[in-house]
Amino acid sequence: MAATMKNVLIYEGCNFFRQRLILATLSGKSVKIKKIRDKEDDPGIKDFEASFIRLIDKITNGSTIEVNETGTAVYYQPGMLTGGSIQHDCNIQRAIGYYLEALLCLAAFTKKPISATLRGITSDQLDPSVDLIKFTTLPVLKRFLGTDEGLQIKVLKRGAAPDGGGEILFTCPCRQKLRPVQFTDPGKIKRIRGVAWAVRVSPAVCNRVVESARSILNKFLPDIYIYTDHHKGSQSGRSPGFGLVLVAETINGTFLGAEVAANPRGSKNGPTVPEDLGIQAANVLMEEVYRGGSVDSSSQGLAVLLMALGDKDVSKIRTGPLSPYTVQFLRHLRDFLQVMFKLDVLQATEEGGGEEGSRLGGDKVELTCVGAGFRNLSKPIL
Amino acid sequence: GKQSSGGKEGTEDGAKAAGTDSGVCSERDLSSEEEGMEEQAEEGSDGEEEEEMEEGPGLQWKENLALKASEAFMRRQQEIPNLRKFVYGDTVASAGDSDEEEDDDVGGLFKVARRKDMREKVNRVTANATDCSCFHFTDIRDWLQEDLMESIKDCFVTGKWQACEDAQ
Numbered sequence: 001m002a003a004t005m006k007n008v009l010i011y012e013g014c015n016f017f018r019q020r021l022i023l024a025t026l027s028g029k030s031v032k033i034k035k036i037r038d039k040e041d042d043p044g045i046k047d048f049e050a051s052f053i054r055l056i057d058k059i060t061n062g063s064t065i066e067v068n069e070t071g072t073a074v075y076y077q078p079g080m081l082t083g084g085s086i087q088h089d090c091n092i093q094r095a096i097g098y099y100l101e102a103l104l105c106l107a108a109f110t111k112k113p114i115s116a117t118l119r120g121i122t123s124d125q126l127d128p129s130v131d132l133i134k135f136t137t138l139p140v141l142k143r144f145l146g147t148d149e150g151l152q153i154k155v156l157k158r159g160a161a162p163d164g165g166g167e168i169l170f171t172c173p174c175r176q177k178l179r180p181v182q183f184t185d186p187g188k189i190k191r192i193r194g195v196a197w198a199v200r201v202s203p204a205v206c207n208r209v210v211e212s213a214r215s216i217l218n219k220f221l222p223d224i225y226i227y228t229d230h231h232k233g234s235q236s237g238r239s240p241g242f243g244l245v246l247v248a249e250t251i252n253g254t255f256l257g258a259e260v261a262a263n264p265r266g267s268k269n270g271p272t273v274p275e276d277l278g279i280q281a282a283n284v285l286m287e288e289v290y291r292g293g294s295v296d297s298s299s300q301g302l303a304v305l306l307m308a309l310g311d312k313d314v315s316k317i318r319t320g321p322l323s324p325y326t327v328q329f330l331r332h333l334r335d336f337l338q339v340m341f342k343l344d345v346l347q348a349t350e351e352g353g354g355e356e357g358s359r360l361g362g363d364k365v366e367l368t369c370v371g372a373g374f375r376n377l378s379k380p381i382l
Numbered sequence: 383g384k385q386s387s388g389g390k391e392g393t394e395d396g397a398k399a400a401g402t403d404s405g406v407c408s409e410r411d412l413s414s415e416e417e418g419m420e421e422q423a424e425e426g427s428d429g430e431e432e433e434e435m436e437e438g439p440g441l442q443w444k445e446n447l448a449l450k451a452s453e454a455f456m457r458r459q460q461e462i463p464n465l466r467k468f469v470y471g472d473t474v475a476s477a478g479d480s481d482e483e484e485d486d487d488v489g490g491l492f493k494v495a496r497r498k499d500m501r502e503k504v505n506r507v508t509a510n511a512t513d514c515s516c517f518h519f520t521d522i523r524d525w526l527q528e529d530l531m532e533s534i535k536d537c538f539v540t541g542k543w544q545a546c547e548d549a550q
Contacts, residue, residue: 013509037510101515126514188539216526221538251539286525290534297517322465324508325515330469343465358536358544365465 008032008075009335016328017049018102019301021056023336025063025078025106026309026374033074044071048098051091055099058086059106059114080378083110083174090120092164097127100153100170104133104141105305107172111378113150115171122158122166123197123243123261128298130155130168131195135247136257137299144178144306158199158231160241161264176376178306180313184366186294187252192217192285194226196278198242203230205242205274212278213244220286239265242274244281248289256296258285290361291320300326308339310371318346318366342368 011020012035024031037043045067053065053074062079090099096118107114123129134153142148150173159166194213196206206228217224226246243261260281262272288296295303295317304326307315333339346364523530535541
């Protein structure tokens, strides 16, 4: 897929757009993406991709980004990652999660610690919501950084799809190098936490969601607490909406997350019933528990990236089935950083087969790699 | 030992290309789907003439069709655990696949689409798909069913612990 030409990696299509720009930035290699939606009625990059390019431009210095007239080809020559304090209005075609995921990948390697205010949609049905990233992906980042000082995501205003109006603050410390991580035993789930959020609808909706979700979750575990978060006035964005984010926390500090958001206003599927949403979220969480792993499915991509960038030592994690996004990330890591992973499938043992036969859900994957020994050259050493 | 295993893989690949829904159809102008299936299967049996001829010609391909389909299915099933091959492609698993290339012509006229081409075809489809990191469920199971509940019971602290991790 990736053809190399004069130290430029060439790809086709709009998929995995973020990964390519992230890895180009970190590896210092230029990247050219061709044939972006070239066969579609509306060819070329969309507004959210343009918005993403502008975000990359804000946190780097000296990068060159060229988009051709029709928008079907993008050339990116990376500059230095500067970070610092930035503000960005995220295009509302995608939720803030789309942009935030990329920032999480880059934040550790900036010159100055990043402090980003992002405005847009905090939760939608496509991207991981800001809350889910906060609960599940941030702990993964914390492991690699070795600290959580100055690492936070704060939801200042909630904004539901389709009009958004939310605002979040993301801060992250920068590091000279990352720690290798060996984290293969997720341990058992000790508690389930969650947030039922609602904006511009009746506060009672939260309670209805919580009650129906609990009716399922209580069958698995007694320690459950779901917060209700109802925003009013200027903090509630421009569209009505509600949703539920659930997180299962294990004794070893793994966070498995799941979420469901209500259909946006004007959706073809009609309005969502709060009770159905609660039950659906509980079931999605159990699917995630079944897949398991020490890193949940939405954090897989970040985990493999940080493993590959780590110090020259062995890193090892266990995950559930790899998502298509992660599979492509592994391929890209080989293209950009020449890091290949050892992938072992751990078959789920037969049920009730004596001492070993524990019922721990589906097959797991163990990922092992030796880090590329990536150094953050722009961070001043004190 | 290595050579013989390489040869075996070669023939297997040949069968694979003939049995699965390969790119043969792309080489021809097919009037209908069904016709295409027949022709494809015929070609498949042509490729392995030596093995099939002794059992007689004619409608032999029909039986093979089911067999090949099931074989192809089994192979696909086996391929899924071979994650490394799935992620990084064949280049890692079999570095020297030059001998496989020779078997690609069927009857000197048609070229059997290689697996690489298949992958490129898949890539072409996904290349402009939506860029999203989430797993999206199409069917969410009802986790209150007894057997499903059982399958994840030990993921929780309330489940059974292994002897080594029990509280002292």
